[in-house]
Amino acid sequence: MLTINVAVLLTIVVILRLRRRVHARSRFDERMTVVIVLALGLLLAPTPVGQGILSFLGQLASGVTQASR
Structure with missing residues (x-):
């Protein structure tokens, strides 16, 4: 829980x-x-939030790559 609080502060x-x-x-x-x-x-x-962001960015990059073909 401390990690999220420090992350919010940052x-x-x-x-x-x-x-x-x-x-x-x-x-x-x-x-x-x-x-x-x-x-x-x-x-x-x-954190789960970080993993969600990573997953979203991966899907976004994949979509951009497929759209440019």
């Missing part, structure tokens, strides 16, 4: 960071956002 942080204007960000801000997003991905990956 999601909120990412949304707030991405809402800032692009030209107002420094390189450090951009790198910090990347690190936070990677940490969020690592927290979500082993």
Whole structure:
């Protein structure tokens, strides 16, 4: 249960960071956002939510690949 709570907190942080204007960000801000997003991905990956997202993205990629043939 703790993993989901930390994931929710990181999601909120990412949304707030991405809402800032692009030209107002420094390189450090951009790198910090990347690190936070990677940490969020690592927290979500082993959870059922993460597996559902992975499955959805796999089906989406498969559909795009078949549509382009």
